[in-house]
Amino acid sequence: MELKILQINLHHSKAATANLVYLMESRQYDVALIQEPWVVRGNIKGLQSKELQLYKSNLDSQNSNPRTCIVAKKQFNLFLLTTYSNTDQTTVRLERDGLPMLILSSTYMPYDGTEGPPADITETLVSFASKNKFDIILGCDSNSHHMQWGSTDTNTRGESLFEFIIEKNLLVANRGNTPTFVTKTREEVLDITLTSNSDTCQLEQWKVLDEISFSDHRLIEFYVPDAARHIKPFRNNRRTDWHVFNRELVKNISHLNNDNNLDTNSLDKLTEEFTGILRDALDKSCPR
Structure with a gap:
């Protein structure tokens, strides 16, 4: 039994939010790694339901609108890692029986950042996972170009991020060059999925979905094989x-x-x- 995961930048869209919730509940996805959720007066809207639990940093309202969050089925025993969560990054951990801890993170890398990606909090998170031998999956809107993950070219931001990926021994899960960001005038691969280089964190069937997302970013789908079978049962x-x-x-x-x-x-x-x-x-x- 796989852990079924979606990744999407919702572009602050109410329609894209409703569509995501519908997909998760109708197609039995387990987790969604979200960037730029629909926000009203500083609060993320539309993502909680009887089946879904929202995870976000508690620091968001003190600074600016949250640009990341994670949604998961309530049956999963997820815990928010506040040390590695802020406006632009939401991180949770998932305990798996007989397997390393799995870290899931949704990361937004601002295109107007003063320095190249990744941010310090992302570097610290990856170092934390590596030091403790935890598996990690990062769903990122990188706002960066690199031909390694299918972009049409490579820019300075992409070079900075790729150097980090190599240094930390991460894997790029992206396959092919199907655009993840599509507008009337532009198509590009900006959204990437990074994982630890581990036998217990091998993603399967990573793909960009063809269907309408109601956002300028497209839905990404992938599976963590056999992960759900090893998740410790949770009693509320x-x-x-x-x-x-x-x-x-x-x-x-x-x-x-x-x-x-x-x-x-x-x-x-x-x-x-x-x-x-x-x-x-x-x-x-x-x-x-």
Whole structure:
């Protein structure tokens, strides 16, 4: 079972936002790495639903409109990494059972930046992942040209970013030269997906989708093979049905040995039985 991921710059579009939510819910995508979301009065709009959870930096409203966020199905146990998140970068971690931690980041690299990409926070994030041997996937609107990822030419920003990619031993997941940015007068590959060079972080079926995105950027789709199978199950205790929990507890606890004169072995056995009763009651009242 793959982890299905979308990547898109929404160009602040309400229609593109609605389309993304529809695609995620109808086609069972798990995560979306988003740049330039639809924002109203400093707040990201349109991306939360009964099935989807929004992740963004809490610093956004203090500085300027947020230019990145991540949306994921609520069943996944994602945690926002605030140290590596700001207006232009949103980073979460995903625990996987038996596999390295997976870091997912949505990154916007401003075209009007005073220095070539990447920003310091992106460099720090990649170094953090490498030092701890975590896998990492970065969905980037790079605003940079390089023929290595399919652009029509290479510019100074692209050279700066490519040097960083080589230095940090990252892989460019882009395949082919299908434009990711399309207007009436211009077509270019600006959006790139970067990954750690790891056997447990090999992306499959990376492609630019042909369908209308309602943005000047196109949708990118890719899979992390077998990632979802290794994700640790998540139990949201806030959704516990306490009536069911109490019913199951009362029903089963009456069978326990209530002798006040138990030896050590009997106490150990009683503890195991009681722990099992609690676990069963929780499983029935709050499934993973």
